Each structure stands twice: as structure tokens, then as C-alpha cells.
Amino acid sequence: MLIIKKLPIILLFTLCAGVSLASGAQESRTSTEDAEKDWGVYTQLTYVNQWHNSFRAPYAADNSMDSASRNNQTADITLMIGRRIGRQGELWLNPEIDQGFGLSNTLGMAGFPSGEAYKVGQNRPYPRLPRAFFRQTVNLSGENEQVEAAVNQLSSTRTANNLIFTAGHFSVTDIFDNNTYAHDPRSDFLNWSIIDAGSFDYAADAWGFTNGMTIEWNQGSWTWRGGLFQMSEVPNAKVTGLHLNHRSMVSEIEKRYELNGHPGKFKLLAFVNRAMMGSYQDAVLLGQQTGAVPDTALVRKMDTNKGIALNVEQELSADAGVFLRISSNSGQKEAYEFTDMSKSISGGVVVQGNRWGRSDDKMGIGFAHNMLSSDAKAYFTAGGMGILIGDGKMNYGAESVLEWFYSFQLNKNWKLSLDYQHAANPAYNRDRGPITFYGLRLHAEM
Template sequence: MRFNFIASRQMALVRLAAALAGAMLSGFGFADTVQPEDWNAKFQATYVWQDKRSFPAAYSGGHSLKTDKERSYSFTTTAMFGWRPWAGGELYFNPEAARGLALSGLTGLGGFTNGEIARSSSRRLKSYRARLFLRQTWGEGGEQEAVESGANQLAGMVDRRRWVLTAGNLSVLDVFDGNAYSHDPRTQFLNWSLMTHGAYDYAADARGYSWGVALEWYHDDWVVRAGRFIQPKLPNQQALDRHIFRHYGDQVELEHAHSIAGQPGKLRVLAFSNRTRMSRYQDALDLAERTGGTPDINDVRTGEQTKRGIGFSLEQALLDDVGLFGRANWADGKTETYAFTEIDRSLSGGVLIKGTSWGRGQDSLGLAVARNGLSDVHRDYLAAGGLGFFIGDGRLNYRPEAIVESFYNLNLAKAAWITLDWQRIRNPAYNADRGPVNVASVRLHTEF
């Protein structure tokens, strides 16, 4: 009995000491700690099926969305491996495979309906390297914060004041414009206008990846990012131009984290500048006027040009399970779309709600709108019968392209979801003589 009494008293003292130590650590900002990972392995697979209903159109052109009923699909599967070779260093490798059939050959829209469909998609399953990059972090002391284990992210503790260098093969969107509520078409909104700034013509090959380097500086609630990535040799093609000091896509982003009524939020400003061998719409119009033909950007791709743009982004939690986002962005629109989609101005916003309040904490409900536009010279080029890489109806009765998207993401099991999604697009490809277009989608997704 005496032994049990002493043992229980000692155990009580140990528990008291642990509680005091925990309180002290919490006071110094170390309460939320995670066990560091030396390596991890993640996996995802996503299938998207879409059904486009027939719609009215006064006329159609070479790059119009087809007016009859269509169905499309996409499938991607990715393995994501991470390894910590030394303190502060992280190496990631992502083999990926994809196949798909796009609506109308991926033409006829500014805001395409499936962010998982690549410009290089075909019905044959193709495997490739999606990412191979190194991330190096240098801490500058101060408070620490936890980094959870995730895809291309090793768990551990990092200084809130730090430098992070990322270099290698990856997507520009892995580093820039990381909006928490509208960024990932595998789990959130599907439309291209909502996965990032619509007018952000970021450097990428036809699958959405590039090679480059980005440097980030974290200082408490502030982050500054800058990066340079290589462009494709030709617009929206797979082969990349490795002359990074001659042809490139530069971007700089400023981010600030804040709290409103106790709920976290972030503001971002992103500026980009692309330099490569691009066509100018005005050059194509001038050549057509001299020769009497139809303007064609492929006839005037003769010199190096620069394209610039800017975007503003907001993410804000309203409640613990409700968040909203908004984006406003602009590009000069003088040159052809080179690596993303044919949008020169875009406004978008929406709300994302977790299902906690109705007892479905792993479910989510989303509603968003986007309004896309073109520059004056881009409109003139299309109205004269010119074809862009993605759009061209032979003529143009210009109106901004307006998109509404809603979805419900239902958790089926621990690592499996099914999403029902609906999109309505007015003035497809900025043409009031066509549409509206309705697209229903079903998305199956697993990750672990």
C-alpha cells in the first residue's frame, strides 16, 4: 500500500511538472509543435467527367466552342515523394500520369471548365515527371510555427522569420498566389478563372509546369516572393526554352497576414513580366490591312516582346468553417496569350463552406463568380476574324465572359470524395451572339 501511495504521488508530480512545462512553452510560442519528418510519400488521383448541354449560337468559327452536346473527361494520378537530405533542405520528386478528352478540343472559352485538363491531354495515358525540385530554408530566429505533413511538404517547425529558396522543375502556382479557398481544381473550384488570376499568363509548358527559381522572405506577418521561370519555345507547347536570361517569366508577390474579428486572412499583390518571342495583335492587324487578308498572329511572331500584368488577391475567414476569396487582375493584352489562357482582365470572388454545421466536417460547399475581359486590341483582332490559340468565332459581338460555378464536395470515406459541380457561362469567348453554356461535372478524388 505504501509503495502504491508513493508511486501515485510521484506520478501526480510528473503530471504537474509536464503541465507547467507545457504552459511555459506555450508562453514562448512552442505549444503547437509537430514531429519533424525526414521523408514522406503522398498520393493523389482525380477523375473529372463533364457534360456540356447544346446551346444557341448565331455563328461559329475555327476556334469556337461546339454548339452541340459534348462530354469530356480527365484523369490524373500523382505520387509525391519528399526527403530531407540535410538540416533545412528538402528534395521533392513527383511522377505523374494523365489522360483526357477536352470539350471542343480545348477551344471556345476564356475560362475553361476543368482545371485538371491539360493542353497536351490525349486519350492515351501518358506518364512524365511533374516536379523535381529542391527547397532550402534558412531560419532567422524568433518565434516558430508548425508545418504540417502534406503533399510536397515535410512536417516540422520553422522560424516565422526565414528565407526559403526553391529551385527546379515545378509549377509557378506551387509558390505564387496560394489562395486557401480557391487554388486547387482537384478539391475546390474547377474553372480556370478561379484556380488563379485569370490574366496571369505564368510561364509553363502545356501541362502547367516549368523550370525556375523562387526566393521567399518571411518576416512575421509579411512575405515577399520573387521568381523567374522559363517559357515554352512556342505558345502553349510542351518544349521549354532554356535560355532563362533571355526568355523568361518574372513575378514578384507581397503578402500580408492579418486578423479581423479574430478570424485570419491574407492580402496579396502579384506583379508579373514575361519576355519571349511573342506576336503583337496590332502587328497582325497592320499586316492584314496591307495585304487584304485575315489577321493571323502566326504570321508576325518575329521579335521579342514583353507582357506585364498585376493582380490583387484576398482570402478571409468569416467563421471557423466559412471563408471567402476575391481576385482582381489585369494584363496589358498587347501580345498573344503565351502559356495560360485568353483572359486580359478578370474579377472573381466566392465563398467556401465546410460542412461542420450540418455534421459533415469533411464535406465542403462552394459558390463563386468570375467576369473575364479582353484588351481593346485583342477584341479588334478577333472581330476581324483572327484566331487566338484558344478562341476565335470568325467575328465578335463583344461582351465580358461571365461565369458562375457551384459545387458540393462529399466525403465518401477517409480518403475519398465525390464532387457534384455546375457551371453556367454567359458570352463564351466574349461573344454575346453565342450561349449561354451549361456544364455539369462529377469529380472523384482520393489522396493519402
Template sequence: RLTITAGKLSAGDFFVLNAYAFDPRGQFMNWNVYGSGSYDWVMDKVGWSWGGVVDFNQRDWAFRAGYFLQGGVSNSNYFDMHIPERGQYLAELELRYAAFGQGGKLRLLGWFNRANMGSYSDALALPLSSANYPDITLTREVRTNYGFVVNLEQAITDQIGLFSRASWSPGKVEIMGWTECDSSFSLGTQIKGASWGRPDDRIGVGGVIEGLSEEARAYFAAGGLGVLIGDGRLNYRPEQIVEAYYAYKLDKWSTLTADYQYIVNPAYNADRGPVSIFAGRWHSEF
């Protein structure tokens, strides 16, 4: 089938999907466990953009491509209307297969941004007397960013599944919508509860290791600020996160989830943490 969708959309409803780690309403909550690390997910401040997706499906594979408007600047609620020379272009190949009698999917994503973005290196090259040095917003011009994601899901049994993602981008410009991350690797599992008499319950355990490019490290070490990180100093180490949750099905409408995250080197800083985060979540739909 060929499906064409256009309007105000979330790019994540079409790209980098994974059956075992994608929906924060009932699965993992950490952005780069359910997301894709260095993929700069195009969005406004609540996750939406205007765009379109063409999705072509065959039995054993699918190919989809999309175009979305970029924010006018990083983390903004207004969009750059220079169409089509600016925006985000994406293409993803999905391969479906069976291994050991169980289904699996391998998704390969490439993305390309053209937008008004600042440069880490240019910000460091500003005069030390510049206000709020190094202020990346003073270096904004139309630039290019790009990256790749390898995304795997594999059923082990009808009750157990594994997932893994690896991502990379060059890390030379500021992030537009997601979070500061230039490389990542995640791995985890989801287990359904039939074996203990709770077939609609789920347990998930996963982890992610993520890093910054050399340019980004130097910028944040000099006191630069990003979308989500920056505190005036940086004793750089890769950020490491482990997350576990239990989703308890209350009835056919509602699920109650307990979630725990353990974060080593939060915001890539060995002088911070480790940090434990406990969360509870009640999701109902009817």
C-alpha cells in the same frame, strides 16, 4: 524563414494562392475562378516550367520572387533558353492580418514577361491577302507583357470564408500559357459542412467577370485565333461565369464533387451561349 526552391515547378504552387479558391482537384474548376484572370501563368502544355523561387516569411507578412523559363512560342512544350534576358519574373507581397477576430491575407502580385510574342495590332496591320489573316504567329518577335493581381482571402467564421481577385494586363500581345483575358474580377465563398453534420464537406459558390483589351477585341473580331478562343466573328461582351460545387468526403482518402458552371457570353461573344456545364469529380490520395 527563408526558403529557396528550384527545378521543374508549377508557378501556381507559389504565387496567387488562395485558401478558398485555388485547387481544382477539390474546389472550383473554372480557370479564372481558381486562377487569376489576366496573369499569364507561365507553363508548358501541362502546367510546368523550369525556374526558381525565393520566399522570405515573417509572422505578419511574406515576400517572394521568382524567375521561370518561358515557352519558345505560345502554348508550346519547349522553352526559350535565352537566360536571363527572356522569361517571366514575378514578385508577390503577402500581408497577414485579423479582422473581426478572424484571419485574412492580402496578396499583391506583379509579373513581367519577356518572350517571343505576336502583337494583336501588328497582326491586323498585315496585308489582307496574308494567309490565315490576321495570323498573329507572323508577327512574333521579342516583346514585353506585364500585369498585376490583387488577391484577398478572409475568414468570416471557422466554417465560412470569402475570396476575391482582381487582375489587369495591357492586352497588346498574345498569351503565352494561360487564357485570353486582360481584366477580371472574381468573388465567392466556401462553406464547410459542420452545421449539417458533415464537417469535412465543402460548398463553394463563386463568380468572375472578365474582359479583353481594345486591341484583342479588334483582333478576334477580324477572325484571329488565340490559345483558347477565336471563331471568325466577335460580338463583344464581357464574359460572366458563375460556378457552384459540393465536395462530399467519402472517406479519409477520397472526395466526390458535383460541379456546375453557367457561362454568359462564352469567349466574350454575345452571339454564343449562355452555356451550362455539369461535371463530376472523384479525387483520391493515399
């Protein structure tokens, strides 16, 4: 049933990963000699194959998901190179090669089923530089703590209370809206509205990255984060140049705690986007006056969109934890960068496999319930198009997603995951679907 059309690129990735593995092995042999290395070099590769069944669809438009059975693949390989600058500074570059497309060219659902699929794609491998950033830590007070080396992080010693500054080209969600159990489409859930707060319309180009600067203040069991980011000049487009004419401001407060001896986190995030954006209501009104399909591009002006997101994670035992996200934005303006969503609630549970004798395996089950505002409903019902959705008309119903994944740890570096998703009312349309998605993911880190 699974058709792998791009096997040669995966073989190429494997060869590249093998070279990196040899380099990583040499570094691990010397890690005990120097706890704080001046260089960090890592490689990751991820291949995702997704397909869906044919489903009921009495009508369709430009942004509809293809109702015939479809199969698509995405693949990427990334080299993460870090260099220590001074005592507490780090410079990281992440050159990457991508290939492939999301299902239906990443259209047809607000909670799209693959976080490894971008809004653009190519049949042939193409290079990118998704991350190029500098991070500086400033010690304040408290006991010294050891920071372990990891991807995009050099080992270091810092005080418990500190400031961390980051600037450059990276993803807003590298810093904000993190969650231990649902945030990484390369190793846990895949659905957009489960790995991120669905209504958090964060600044990003079509691949999910942008220019920005952030500050994090860690003090005891609290952390405050603030960020200023560049938005694209046109919704869902490339971020070009270096300016803040179109900008996003993000603030997040985090509280760490223990419940019955098990750690948990509570985060509250707020964002304000300022850019040339269209009002759903203005677009519908203009469409009625001209007898045309509403189009937010025709009514854009410098305006503001605001939103909030609640993010909770709680360990239940040493090998299990739960998560919950609730997010909302004004719902009056067009979605600008992420996806067409006014409100969303998602959550789930993740369990490690030691309960059944496979300690390095992982299994998760999650859900998302995504909604539109009344203004957005009127716009899409009248035939309007958004970032990811637009069926020409709409019989509104909340978009609901159920996802299950199981990740097999094949060896120290390689993981193979199975993924299942069931979506009701795709693109908020009761007249289409439901859709069942099946996924296979191969991932390696070295």
C-alpha cells in the same frame, strides 16, 4: 445522363491507390516516433467527367467550343515522393500518369470550365513528371514553429522569420497566387478564371509547368516572393531545354492580418514576361494590308508583357470564408502561356458542412467576369485565333461564369464532388451560348 467511357483506367488507379494507402498507413503508425521524417510518400488520383448542353452557335471556327452536347473525361494519378537533404532541405519528385481530354480539346472559352483539363491530351494513359524540385529553408530569427507534413512538404521545425528557396520543375502557381478557398481544381472550384487570376499569364508548358527558381522571405506578418521562370519558345508550346531566352519574372507581397479575430490575407502580384510575342494591333494592321485574317504568329518579335493581380481571402467564421481576385495585363500582346484574357475579376464564398451536420463536406459558389482589351477585341473580331478562343468573328461581350460545387467526404481518403457552371458569352461572343456545364469529380489523397 452521365456516360463514363474510361472506367477501366479508374479501376487501375484505385488499385494503385490501395497499394499507396497501405504504405501510408504504415508511415502514420510511426509518425509519433519521429516527428521529422526523412521520407514523405503520398498518392493522389482525380477523375473529372464534364458535359454540357447543346447551345446556340450561328457560326464557328477552329477554336470554337462544339455547340452540340458533349461529354469528356480526364483522369490522373500522381505519386509524390520526398526526401530530406541535410537539415532543412527537401527533394521532391511527382511522377504522374494522365489520360483524357477537356471539352472540345480544351478550346472555346477563356475561363475554361476544368482546371484538370490540359491543352493537350491522349486517349491512352501517358506518363509525365510535372514536378521535380529542391526546396531549402534558411532560419533567420523568431520563435520556433512546427511545419506539419503534407503533400510535397516534409515535417520540420523552423523559425518564424525565414528564407525559402525553391528550384527545379514545378508550377508557378505552386508558389504564387495561392488562395485558401479557390486554387485547387482537385478539391474546390474547377473554372480556370476562378482558381487562378485570369490575366496572370504565368510561364508554363501546355500542362501548366516550367523550370524556375524562387525565393520567399517570411518576416513577421509579411512575406515577399520573387521568381524567375523559363517560358516556352513558342506561345502555348512545350518548355524544352534549360535557358532563359524567354523568361518571366514574378514578384508578390503578402500581408497577413486579423479582422474581428478571423485571419485574412492580402496579396499583390506583378509579372513581366519577355519573349517572342505578337502585338494584336500589328497583326490586325498586317491583315488589313494583305487582305488576310490577322495572325499574331506573323508579327512576333522580342517584346514584353506586364500585368498585376490582387488576391484577397478572409475567414468569416471557423467554417466559412470569402475570396476575391482582380487581375489585369497590358492587353496589347498576344496571350502567351495561360489564356486569352486582358482583365478579370472573380470571387466567392466557401462553407464547411458542419453547419448541416456534415463537418467534412464543403460547398462553394463563385463567379468570374473576364474581359478583353480594345486591341484584343479588334483582333478576334477580325477572325484572329488565340490560345483557347477564336470563333472566326465576334460580337463582343464580357465572358461571365457562375460556378457552384459540393464536395462529399466519402471516407478518410475519398471525396466525390458535384459541379455546376453557367457561362454567358463564351469566348467573349454574344452570338454564342449561353452554356451550362455539369461535372462529377472523384478525388482521393493517401
